[in-house]
Amino acid sequence: MYSSLEELKKHPVFYYFSEISNIPRGSGNEKAISDYLLYFAKQRNLEVIQDEALNIIIKKPAVTGYEDIPAVIIQGHMDMVCEKNKESLHDFEKDPLQLRIVGDMLYATDTTLGADNGIAVAYALALLDSDDIPHPALEVVITTEEETNMRGAFAVDPACLDGEIFINIDSEEDNKLLVSGAGGIKATQILTITWQEAPENAVGYRISIRGLKGGHSGMSIHKGRGNANKIIGRLLYDLSSAFPYFIQEINGGSAVNAIPREADVTILLQSSEIGQLENKIQEWNQVLKNELRASDPDIYVKLEKIPLDCTKVFSEQTMNKAITFLMLIPNGIQSMSMEIEGLVESSTNIGVVTTIDKELLFESDIRSSVKSLKDNIRNQMKLMADTLDCQFTTDCNYPEWPYQPHSNIRRLFEKVYKDRHGTDIELIAVHAGFECGIFVEKLPGIDAISIGPDIYDVHTPNEHLNIPSTLNNWRYFLSVLKEMNTFKFEEHNETAIEEAEEVS
Known part of the structure; x- marks a missing residue:
């Protein structure tokens, strides 16, 4: 599909993925990438918060016609696992990742790729930089130290957030909706x-x-x-x-x-x-x-x-x-x-x-x-x-991220997927820790889901990202945002809340 990185970078998602791949961002070494995100927001006159944990929160107003829809929190983490082959001379403290394309896959040479969770950052930046994508009010939350202790997510001040819908982009399987995760x-x-x-x-x-x-x-x-x-x-x-x-x-x-x-x-x-x-x-x-x-x-x-x-x-x-x-x-x-x-x-x-x-x-x-x-x-x-x-x-x-029996955002993702493909999307729970659990605890009543493209061999030097899947997942994500102005959001009734509490 793409024969060169230069051609791939013409797409905004991969442009920003390439940009952040030039910035060292191992867990605990996020100052440079946090400052980059801060500068990005200020250059576009977007409201931005950089807290003491170096988390970044960027807010973008709703476009015309989407003002009455609940604000959407889009969340991911800026740090990555730094694994490399023994013979590699790569210095994760200062060297940019060396991206390369093999067929439909994107790799980094002899190191982890950082698609976990650089793809969330790339999606968010591409969305924030656009002036022609329909969307409600957005609150982009990019956290630090997810890969080591989730200290960034724990440090986020919930008073800074007004969103009622929470879309995490740290899943690694396209054509599936992640609805629950493990604690650790x-x-x-x-x-x-x-x-x-x-x-x-x-x-x-x-x-x-x-x-x-x-x-x-x-x-x-x-x-x-x-x-x-x-x-x-x-x-x-x-x-x-x-x-x-x-x-x-x-x-x-x-x-x-x-x-x-x-x-x-x-x-x-x-x-x-x-x-x-x-x-x-x-x-x-x-x-x-x-x-x-x-x-x-x-x-x-x-x-x-x-x-x-x-x-x-x-x-x-x-x-x-x-x-x-x-x-x-x-x-x-x-x-x-x-x-x-x-x-x-x-x-x-x-x-x-x-x-x-x-x-x-x-x-x-x-x-x-x-x-x-x-x-x-x-x-x-x-x-x-x-x-x-x-x-x-x-x-x-x-904490664990328990399954929510009543979820508007899950219903919307399911509807859009069926409209696009004619089949039901698969709902999955995984044995991995997600920041969703922390935010669900911090923000009572928040409606959470997690999506992401196909990423393979995560946390190893063979980590690779499926390029067509990334683009497919991006279009799916944008279709959900676009349809929010016609979707009927139902209020949680007492029965649904009691069922959720029983499951949790």
Whole structure:
């Protein structure tokens, strides 16, 4: 469809997507992109708020004929997950993304694309910049730090918003309406490292897990993909039964909400044990190729001799505790929904393991559409930390987004879709955290929905965006806005409100 980026950028959505791709916007590094959005609004004389969390709220008045329609909040987040291939020299703190087209897909070279959630920002800017798109009053809310702790959404002052309809653009499946999402919490277990002197005449080796696909810890958790941190734990446990060795450091994963694709451990051992180590690595390559032949056929374990640059190693007690953590920490699907076929109800992902000076950190992403089950997984992890005499902290405890039985905006999206395609659109609930839950809590009575184009391999360097789907979803979105002046918005009656409360 599009043979070059220059041709693609002639469309306003992709023009703005390209513009923001030039601005570093990893979670916690949003000042530049927030300032860009602030400048954009001021240049167009639009009302704009930049709060202390660097969230941006831009307001645009209704066009003629749409003044009496309830204001619409359009919401997404400006930050992205920063994952790259090991060999990539890309610096997410300063380098622009290198966009490229392959067929109908848009990629970034060796890095995440940031379509999650740059596409929401691009849609919003294209809409705000237009003077010929019919729409009611708009309140565009672009938040920060969604990918790490949703601190931006939590910080939004609800008094700044008047909208009654909420359209989130952070879904990743075209031709579907997202109507419910999971809540979540980040759990961190901290093991204090006791160091001891490295043994004399020891040699150093780095063992690396490579070739895994990874993926979003919510959207891809059901795909059975290997978790590099769990795999390195299994390997270390097996080695400990074969010959003596010492650990210098363990590091795996780079984002708590991404299934870790890579992990490394540095071990020391005597020269006489090298042959056994090499044999074990060969065995594990065969084991993992067999176990993950369907989900991760390219997995491999790499063994590399390295020079020793440290005279300290984990004590035996620290080493045993670290391996115990990696072996026993809950990971993967914990329960499936009995109400929605195929929907993961609860899960956890041990996303990051980091050796820092005197501490070994284990960071997990817990998700559930049922609060009590989310709390239960948290309690399991706390009990494990207590048993192994570790610190335990939690962060980013965000609420579930319950299904709303009565929804005007859902009815409108359904009507427009059927008018366009002659068939009913699919309603879905997903096992992922959405800022919708936070805003539904903040804004009682808000009518929420989530849409988005097809995005694949999110939170990995293979992330790619379907270009025709993006354009189709954009036209669908605009058709909904256009039809708002003829659609009959019904008031919520008491029965509907009671039903919603029962479901939640």
